Amino acid sequence: MPPGPGAAVVELPLIGGAELAPLLEEEKARWLRLLHWDFSPLAELILRYAAMGTLEGFALKDGGTVAGYAYYVSEGGKGLLGDLYVLGAWRSPAHENLLLNAVLDRLRSMPWLRRVEAQLMHLGMHSGQIASAGRPPAAFPRQFMLAALDALPATVPVPGDLHFERWSAYWTDAAAEVIAEAYEGHVDSEINNQYQSVAGARRFIENIVRYPGCGYFAPDCTWVALNREGCVVGVCFASRIAPATGHIAQICVVPAAQGCGAGAELLRRSLHSLRLSGATEASLTVTSSNSRAIRLYEAFGFRAIHHFEALVWDPL
Numbered sequence: 473m474p475p476g477p478g479a480a481v482v483e484l485p486l487i488g489g490a491e492l493a494p495l496l497e498e499e500k501a502r503w504l505r506l507l508h509w510d511f512s513p514l515a516e517l518i519l520r521y522a523a524m525g526t527l528e529g530f531a532l533k534d535g536g537t538v539a540g541y542a543y544y545v546s547e548g549g550k551g552l553l554g555d556l557y558v559l560g561a562w563r564s565p566a567h568e569n570l571l572l573n574a575v576l577d578r579l580r581s582m583p584w585l586r587r588v589e590a591q592l593m594h595l596g597m598h599s600g601q602i603a604s605a606g607r608p609p610a611a612f613p614r615q616f617m618l619a620a621l622d623a624l625p626a627t628v629p630v631p632g633d634l635h636f637e638r639w640s641a642y643w644t645d646a647a648a649e650v651i652a653e654a655y656e657g658h659v660d661s662e663i664n665n666q667y668q669s670v671a672g673a674r675r676f677i678e679n680i681v682r683y684p685g686c687g688y689f690a691p692d693c694t695w696v697a698l699n700r701e702g703c704v705v706g707v708c709f710a711s712r713i714a715p716a717t718g719h720i721a722q723i724c725v726v727p728a729a730q731g732c733g734a735g736a737e738l739l740r741r742s743l744h745s746l747r748l749s750g751a752t753e754a755s756l757t758v759t760s761s762n763s764r765a766i767r768l769y770e771a772f773g774f775r776a777i778h779h780f781e782a783l784v785w786d787p788l
C-alpha cells in the first residue's frame with residue numbers, strides 16, 4: 473500500500489500513550505499468535521514512556537489513527553531500533569520505510585552514533601525493500617524456534633570433570649567473559665556488538681536480568697557449566713515469555729569446552745527447569761547460518777516457526 477495522502481510521520485513525544493494503545497493491542501495479539509510471546513510487560517513499559525513524552529521515535533498518523541510507530545534508544549556509540557510496528561491494514565514497504573527513514577535520519581544527525589542495530593520481528597518488508605538515503609544495512613537471516621517440553625532427554629553424557637550449577641549473580645563477571653570468548657569471530661557478534669567485549673557482554677547480561685525485552689529472567693532455570701578448576705566454561709540464560717512458555721535468551725560454551733556435550737547438557741537443564749516451573753514449551757532465536765547451534769536445537773525438538781532479519785548499519 474503506498475502512503476495514503478493522510479499518512480504522515482510525527483514525533484512520538486507528540487503522541488499520547490492513549491493514542492498509541494490501540495496499536496500496541498494489535499501488536500500484542502500478533503506476538504502471542506505468531507510467537508507465543510506475551511508482549512504486555514514491554515507494551516506497558518512503552519506506554520509508560522510514551523505517556524511521559526520520553527519515548528524517542530516517530531509515529532505514522534493517518535487521520536486520527538496511529539497506524540505505525542518506531543522507537544529507538546542509544547547507548548554509547550550505538551543506536552538500537554527497539555521496535556517498528558505498522559498495523560496490518562497499513563503494513564507496506566512504503567509505510568515501513570517512512571518510519572525507518574525518519575528514525576535513521578534522526579540517528580544520523582547524532583554525530584556520536586557510529587552504528588545502528590535492529591531485530592524487528594514484525595517488519596513486513598525484507599532488507600532488499602529498504603529504501604533509505606544512506607548505505608543499505610547488512611542483513612542476517614534469523615529464525616525463531618519453538619519446542620514442546622514433553623520429551624526431553626533424561627541425561628546428556630558429559631565428561632566427568634564438568635559440573636553444573638544454577639545461576640547466581642555471583643557468576644555475572646565470569647559469564648560475561650564466557651560470552652565474549654565464545655562469540656569471538658562469530659556472526660552473532662556482528663549482529664550484536666555487545667558480544668565483542670567483556671564489558672559489552674556484561675551489559676547484555678544486565679539487560680536480560682533487569683528488563684523485560686527477553687521476557688522475565690528466570691534465575692532458577694539458568695545454568696552455568698564449570699570445569700575441574702571451577703572456571704565457568706558455559707552458560708544458558710532462560711526467561712519466561714508467557715505463563716506456559718519459556719525462552720532461551722542465551723546459550724554459549726567457550727571454544728575449548730565445545731563439542732563434548734556441555735551445550736546440550738546446559739540446554740537440557742534449562743528446559744527441564746522451565747518444565748518443572750510450569751512451562752509446556754520454550755522458544756529461542758538463532759542466526760540461520762549457525763548450523764551447529766541449529767543441529768543442537770533440532771535434536772531437542774525445536775522447529776523454526778518464524779523468520780526475520782537482523783539489520784546492522786555500520787557505519788551508519
Ligand SMILES: CC(C)(COP(=O)(O)OP(=O)(O)OC[C@H]1O[C@@H](n2cnc3c(N)ncnc32)[C@H](O)[C@@H]1OP(=O)(O)O)[C@@H](O)C(=O)NCCC(=O)NCCS
Pocket residue numbers: 625627628629654655658660723724725726729730731732733734735736737757758759762764765767768771772
Ligand atoms: C552452540 C553451542 C552452545 C553448542 O555447545 P557445545 O558444548 O559445543 O555443544 P555440544 O558438545 O553439546 O554439542 C552439541 C552436539 O550434541 C548433539 N546433541 C544434541 N542433543 C544431544 C543429546 N541429548 N545428547 C548428546 N548430544 C546431543 C548435537 O547434535 C551436537 O552435535 P554436533 O555439533 O556434533 O552435530 C556452542 O557451539 C557455542 O557456544 N557456540 C558459539 C555461540 C553460539 O553459537 N551460541 C548459540 C547462539 S543461538
